[in-house]
Amino acid sequence: xxxxxxxxxxxxxxxxxxxxxxxxxxxxxxxxxxxxxxxxxxxxxxxxxxxxxxxxxxxxxxxxxxxxxxxxxxxxxxxxxxxxxxxxxxxxxxxxxxxxxxxxxxx
Amino acid sequence: xxxxxxxxxxxxxxxxxxxxxxxxxxxxxxxxxxxxxxxxxxxxxxxxxxxxxxxxxxxxxxxxxxxxxxxxxxxxxxxxxxxxxxxxxxxxxxxxxxxxxxxxxxxxxxxxxxxxxxxxxxxxxxxxxxxxxxxxxxxxxxxxxxxxxxxxxxxxxxxxxxxxxxxxxxxxxxxxxxxxxxxxxxxxxxxxxxxxxxxxxxxxxxxxxxxxxxxxxxxxxxxxxxxxxxxxxxxxxxxxxxxxxxxxxxxxxxxxxxxxxxxxxxxxxxxxxxxxxxxxxxxxxxxxxxxxxxxxxxxxxxxxxxxxxxxxxxxxxxxxxxxxxxxxxxxxxxxxxxxxxxxxxxxxxxxxxxxxxxxxxxxxxxxxxxxxxxxxxxxxxxxxxxxxxxxxxxxxxxxxxxxxxxxxxxxxxxxxxxxxxxxxxxxxxxxxxxxxxxxxxxxxxxxxxxxxxxxxxxxxxxxxxxxxxxxxxxxxxxxxxxxxxxxxxxxxxxxxxxxxxxx
Numbered sequence: 001x002x003x004x005x006x007x008x009x010x011x012x013x014x015x016x017x018x019x020x021x022x023x024x025x026x027x028x029x030x031x032x033x034x035x036x037x038x039x040x041x042x043x044x045x046x047x048x049x050x051x052x053x054x055x056x057x058x059x060x061x062x063x064x065x066x067x068x069x070x071x072x073x074x075x076x077x078x079x080x081x082x083x084x085x086x087x088x089x090x091x092x093x094x095x096x097x098x099x100x101x102x103x104x105x106x107x
Numbered sequence: 108x109x110x111x112x113x114x115x116x117x118x119x120x121x122x123x124x125x126x127x128x129x130x131x132x133x134x135x136x137x138x139x140x141x142x143x144x145x146x147x148x149x150x151x152x153x154x155x156x157x158x159x160x161x162x163x164x165x166x167x168x169x170x171x172x173x174x175x176x177x178x179x180x181x182x183x184x185x186x187x188x189x190x191x192x193x194x195x196x197x198x199x200x201x202x203x204x205x206x207x208x209x210x211x212x213x214x215x216x217x218x219x220x221x222x223x224x225x226x227x228x229x230x231x232x233x234x235x236x237x238x239x240x241x242x243x244x245x246x247x248x249x250x251x252x253x254x255x256x257x258x259x260x261x262x263x264x265x266x267x268x269x270x271x272x273x274x275x276x277x278x279x280x281x282x283x284x285x286x287x288x289x290x291x292x293x294x295x296x297x298x299x300x301x302x303x304x305x306x307x308x309x310x311x312x313x314x315x316x317x318x319x320x321x322x323x324x325x326x327x328x329x330x331x332x333x334x335x336x337x338x339x340x341x342x343x344x345x346x347x348x349x350x351x352x353x354x355x356x357x358x359x360x361x362x363x364x365x366x367x368x369x370x371x372x373x374x375x376x377x378x379x380x381x382x383x384x385x386x387x388x389x390x391x392x393x394x395x396x397x398x399x400x401x402x403x404x405x406x407x408x409x410x411x412x413x414x415x416x417x418x419x420x421x422x423x424x425x426x427x428x429x430x431x432x433x434x435x436x437x438x439x440x441x442x443x444x445x446x447x448x449x450x451x452x453x454x455x456x457x458x459x460x461x462x463x464x465x466x467x468x469x470x471x472x473x474x475x476x477x478x479x480x481x482x483x484x485x486x487x488x489x490x491x492x493x494x495x496x497x498x499x500x501x502x503x504x505x506x507x508x509x510x511x512x513x514x515x516x517x518x519x520x521x522x523x524x525x526x527x528x529x530x531x532x533x534x535x536x537x538x539x540x541x542x543x544x545x546x547x548x549x550x551x552x553x554x555x556x557x558x559x560x561x562x563x564x565x566x567x568x569x570x571x572x573x574x575x576x577x578x579x580x581x582x583x584x585x586x587x588x589x590x591x592x593x594x595x596x597x598x599x600x601x602x603x604x605x606x607x608x609x610x
Contacts, residue, residue: 059493069462070362071390073497083389083498085589086538 006095006102014096020054025092025103032094032103033076036062040076041092041103048072048087065089078106111443111481114138116150120159120447124166125418126425126436135164137443140480145437157482159447162474165417166436167194167444169424170399171266172296172325172359172384175222176214177201178235178585179388182577186490187387188220189483191398192473194444195221195425195434199296199325199359199386200269204254205230205549206582211261212563213580219478221444223428225267225296228284232582234540245542246280254291266428267296267323272311281310281317288322294427295319296357299333300326300364315345320353323427327356327380328373330366330461340372347378355427360402360460361386362395367459374409382427383419389496395458398487400448404470405457413450416471443480448473494577501576502594508572509602516569517603519559523570524599526551532592541588549584573602 009023012032019034022044029044031054042065046053051069059066064073064082073082074089081087092103117135122145124130129145136144136151143151150156173196175184180201188196202210203226210232214222227233229245258265268291270284281297288295297314311333318324327335335346350356358365358380373379383406385399396402399420406416425435433442451472458464473485490496512520530551532544556566567583574590587595 068394071393071496086534086540 004105004107006104009094009101009103012101014099014101017101020056022054023101023103025105028090030090030092030103031056032092032101033058033065035076039094039096039101041094042074042076042079043090046070046072047089048084111479112139113480114143114151114154115157115477115480115482116154117157117159117164117445117447118150120162120164122164122437123414123417124421124437125414126166126422126431127438129437130414135437135445137445137477137480141443142437142439142441142445143443145439162447162449163413165446165448166421166425167434167476167478168192168399168420168446169194169428169430169434170196170385170387170420171225171323171382171424171428172197172199172357172386174199174201174233174386174388175218176210176580177206177233178581179233179390180580181389181392181490182495182579183489183492184214184218184222185220186486186492186495187385187392187398188218188222189476189478190486190489191400192446192448192476192485193220193399194446194476194478195223195430197223197225197266197428199225200227200233200298202582203227203230203232204250204257205248205546206232206584207257207261208563209567209580209583211264213567217580219481219483221434221478223266223430224264225269226265228268228270228280228287231542231545231585234542234585246283247542249283249287251287251290254287258291265291265293266430267294269296269298271298272314273298276310278310278313278317281314285317285319285322295322297322297324298326298359299324300329300331300359300361312343312345315343315349315354318349318352318354321355321427323355323357323382324349325357325359325384325386326361326364327358327378328366328370329364330369331363334369335378336369336372342373342376342378350378355381357382357384358402358406359384359386360391360396360405362388362391363460365402365405365459366461367463367465368461370405370409370459374411379411380419382424383416384424387490389498391460392496393491395460398473398490400471400473400487401457404455404467405459405465407469407471408457408465408467443477445477446473447475498575498579498581500574500590500594502591505598505602506572506574506576508568508576508578510605512569512572512602512605513565515559515561516565517605519555519561519566520569520573520599521603522555522559523552524596524603526555527587528596532588534591536588545582545584545588547584548587549582552583552587573598 046067057066072084079089079091268288
């Protein structure tokens with residue numbers, strides 16, 4: 001399901017980028033992870049206590065991200081808090097096209 | 108003869124028992140689950156000799172602040188207890204008077220580690236949602252008579268009354284807690300620390316004035332608002348005044364509440380905790396807390412002697428909890444609770460809860476523990492298994508345990524579904540912590556259970572087994588509130604359809 005317009009991620013070359021990689025979608029700071037099923041973006045700061053998710057750990061067989069500060073886990077599919085009900089993480093679809101990376105808020 | 112009653116001689120280990128002043132290599136004999144002898148000599152006939160050369164032997168460790176139950180608890184509480192050298196622990200605030208019955212039903216007999224309770228003043232216990240628990244409304248309904256009746260029905264189970272020194276309501280709630288603790292004859296156990304990140308006044312400092320001899324203040328070295336140091340790094344006079352009155356300080360390391368910067372400054376000014384505890388919970392067990400042993404190692408790095416560290420996990424907490432008739436010492440006749448560890452040498456990074464570390468050249472590593480004479484070899488990574496700390500609702504499948512529910516449990520679930528179908532809740536109920544909805548769901552659960560004449564434990568486990576692959580324990584009202592309502596009703600329908608099929 002589409003979640004909005006695709007934004008080209010300037011400055012990120014898919015051929016040479018190292019993940020996790022910082023990027024911006026409009027005014028939103030995000031971080032992009034490479035998972036077993038492809039690329040996925042999440043908001044850069046954990047919604048719990050604003051710890052940077054650049055140090056986040058992909059968990060649950062590539063289906064979740066864990067904030068290392070307090071071990072809160074979020075589903076990469078929809079951002080829902082797994083062990084922290086009431087918290088939600090903004091997640092982003094990421095695609096590679098014509099030698100560039102694009103992201104959009106996940107629907 | 109059972110494993111626990113076997114006669115064993117622990118030989119060759121360096122024994123440290125601060126309660127008796129013992130600090131040398133000497134034999135400890137365990138027999139019939141008790142400490143039978145301390146001293147060298149011929150072993151009793153048939154005794155097993157346990158060679159502990161190169162190891163330290165101490166009274167079983169007492170961790171007076173863990174989260175074994177509730178929204179912060181574990182599927183396998185022993186993983187942070189006996190498997191890490193801790194023979195006695197205290198649940199710090201998981202249940203309140205409104206959920207102590209659930210705590211007893213689920214936790215009695217669940218652990219090898221001796222488990223006591225330090226319930227919260229808040230009737231629901233620790234909520235664990237969004238830190239909204241500072242809201243004074245969560246203190247609604249504190250039934251003095253029920254507290255007293257519970258104490259009578261469960262003598263010795265409760266060891267302190269926990270309160271949080273936070274919020275925007277001045278010192279009134281602190282005095283309510285102190286008043287109830289006095290009424291019940293329990294020490295007050297006070298959390299200072301991360302809740303001060305909420306908006307509010309500095310009422311938490313008032314607890315240093317309100318607490319009396321024997322009360323315990325935890326999270327001494329936190330670095331959030333309202334810490335124990337002033338802006339120049341000097342220990343606040345009111346903190347030292349409280350210590351002079353006999354108020355006890357605990358470390359409660361946790362996931363938010365230990366800063367090297369505070370610890371080093373406070374320790375240098377002789378502000379030293381009387382008790383070392385871990386505050387282990389789901390959210391810090393894979394770091395930075397890891398184990399009580401890790402917290403003890405941090406105190407070695409801070410400069411505390413090994414004997415002083417041991418005193419703070421044995422005789423000091425046992426005395427503070429009034430458990431010194433059964434724990435915290437190797438005196439002859441006491442239960443055979445013993446911890447064996449070694450000191451590892453190397454280069455170890457020891458992190459605080461604020462992403463700051465110090466390198467230590469030694470650390471404490473548990474090797475085995477004896478609980479009432481029963482030997483359990485240490486397993487320091489058992490607790491880190493994701494199935495032990497990650498509460499994950501089985502959204503796409505029915506857990507296997509649901510297939511084993513009894514007809515009585517299935518009938519109960521069918522009736523429960525009907526009852527909670529009349530209650531509306533959604534994601535915002537959790538996001539904003541709608542206490543009243545949680546209480547409504549809890550009330551519905553109990554009303555149905557009573558109508559069905561089903562005991563509390565099978566009723567609780569029936570619900571958990573419909574949604575969890577691993578056996579977590581949690582306040583039932585909070586658990587139901589956390590479920591997606593549509594999923595909850597559909598799952599109960601799906602599981603109880605089995606009953607109709609059988610019928």
